Amino acid sequence: MLNPRFQHLPAHTWTQLRTLLDGLPAGRNQPLDLTIGEPRHPMPAFITDVLEANRDGYAKYPPIQGTPDWQRAVAGWLERRYGLSGIEPDRHVLPxxxxREGLFGVAFVAVPEVKAGQRPLVLMPNPFYQCYAAAALAAGADPVYLPATAETGFLPAFAGLDEAILSRAALIYLCTPANPQGTVADQAYFDALIPLCRRHDITLxxxxxxxxxYTGAPPTGALEACRSLAERGLxxxxxxxxxxxxxxxxxxxxNVPxxxxxxxxxxxxxxxxxRELRSYGGAPSPLPVYAAAAAAWSDEAHVEENRGLYRAKFDAAERILDGRFGAYRPGGGFYLWLDVGDGESAARTLWSRAGVRVLPGAYLSRPDGSGYNPGAAYVRVALVNSLEVTELALQSIRDTLGDEAGT
Ligand SMILES: Cc1ncc(COP(=O)(O)O)c(C=O)c1O
Incomplete structure (x- = not known):
């Protein structure tokens, strides 16, 4: 009695990776793992302190809309980070x-049973964060994978999409900075996409x-883009x-995944x-977590320090890889998206010869109608470890794959 909606959902990224590499001995005593996007920089000490100071809060059911302190901190951060004004937490914000669970659950709210007389569509980039596809299926929609490749500037292209697709589309997932490519959608991109969503009654x-x-300018935010559109009369x-x-x-x-x-x-x-739906089935954060989150959103020093650590690792990547495998410094995020010719083969080679674990891009993407998988040539390399480990791993990648990538 399993729900047939999920029968075509492929094995999850990590299951596929285990299938590829388990049983293959690692080519290093202490393997280096650059697969998962889990930050490994130290968690700020003040977060632990706040959790501890608020531990009595575990004795209470927490509110679904957040605490007043949390709401103030988040509204303040949104206004500072994106130059917004008039954020009313009760109306504009929900914890x-x-x-991941939020991105998944929102599909139940944004996807109707029927759109334009048909089963609705949920559009997403390809490659993409895997949660989007499962959310689309759970909500009873058909996922549509839009190539986000070198040819499209590593973001999905919406211009030129068929009217038949747009009228059926209920929801679009966009990731910026993108995982895995690190591409940042700029104001011009949003200037085209947001009005398109409004014209077709699509939730973006x-x-x-x-x-x-990020390493250069702070990425434009979606709400910042909305505000700019409104100010320009658009x-x-x-x-x-x-x-x-x-x-x-x-x-x-x-650094608190x-x-x-x-x-x-x-x-x-x-x-x-x-918010109403979450009141029925959501799991609000415990009160000590709201308190810690309020402190975190109110502090920028630890975030700046964190960016500095990533910057140093991208500097190292530039130095060590020197453009090999099409390596570039992304607009945001902490991944390298390397064109190694055949991502699965390169991941096996790196694991068995050098004990370096990276993620084949194919596990983040879906083949199109002709069988072409836009992630297949790539591996994703997460720069989440210390600078020393990252340098060691990048040198191994360079030396193991050489110029004949993935062979
Ligand atoms: C693109 C993207 N979105 C969302 C998430 C989920 O993050 P979290 O649930 O920790 O907020 C991740 C985690 O790796 C991610 O890569």
């Missing part, structure tokens, strides 16, 4: 227990969980965030509906 869900990890000033939701997380920003704390902000109509 989620990590963005923007996953910005890497938005605080959106309704009374409803500047219509159709748009931005997901933000502390996991990468503050285990805290499970993030939020969604944007269109009050969607926030109200999602």
């Amino acid at each position: 989620v227990s990590g963005t 869900v923007v996953d910005e969980c890497y938005g605080e990890i 959106g309704d000033r009374a409803a500047p965030y219509a159709n748009v939701l931005s997901f933000q997380s502390l996991s990468k920003r503050s 285990g805290l499970r704390s993030g939020f969604v902000a944007g269109d009050p109509r969607l926030i109200a509906a999602y």
Whole structure:
């Protein structure tokens, strides 16, 4: 009696990786793992202190909309980071227990049973964060994978999409900075996409969980883009965030992936509906977590320090790889997206010869109708370890794969 909606969902990324590498001896006593996007920089000490000081809060059921302190901290951060004004937490913001569950659950709110007389569609980039596809299926929609390749500037291209697709589309997932490519959607990209979503009554869900990890200019945020559109008379000033939701997380920003704390902000109509649904089936964060999150969103020093650590690793990548495998410094995030010719073969070679574990790009993407998988040539390399480990791993990648990548 399993739900047939999920029967075509492929094995999850990590299951596929284990199938590829388990049983293959590692070519190093202490293997170097660069697969998972789990920050390994130290968690800020003040977060532990706040959790400890608020431990009595575990004795209470926490509120679904967050505490007043949490709400103030988040609204303040949104206004500072994106130059917004007038954020009303009760209307514009909702906490989620990590963005993964939030990104998944939002599909139940944003996807109707039928759109344009047919089964609705959920559009997403390809490659993509795997949660989006499962969410689309869970909500009873058909996922549509839009290539986000070198040819499209590593972001999905919406211009030129068929009217038949757009009218059936209920939800679009966009990730900026993108996982895995690190591409950042700029104002011009949003200028085209947001009005398109409004014209076709599509909810635009923007996953910005890497938005605080960047090496140059801070990535434009979806809500910042909405505000700019409204100010230029290209959106309704009374409803500047219509159709748009931005997901933000502390996991990468503050090195606390285990805290499970993030939020969604944007269109009050969607926030109200999602809040109501979460009142039935959501798991709000414990009170000590809200307190720690409030402290984290109120502090920038640890985030700046964190960015510095990633910057040093991208500097090392530039030096060590020197453009091999098409290596580039992304606009944001902490991944290298390396064109090694055949990602699975390269991952096996790296593991068996050098004990370096990387993720084949094919496990983050889906083949198109002709069987072409836009991630197949790539491996994703997460720069989450210390500088020393990262340098060692990158040297191994360079020396093991050489110029004849993936052979
Ligand atoms: C693109 C993307 N979105 C969302 C998440 C989920 O982050 P969290 O649930 O820790 O907020 C991740 C985690 O790696 C991610 O890579």
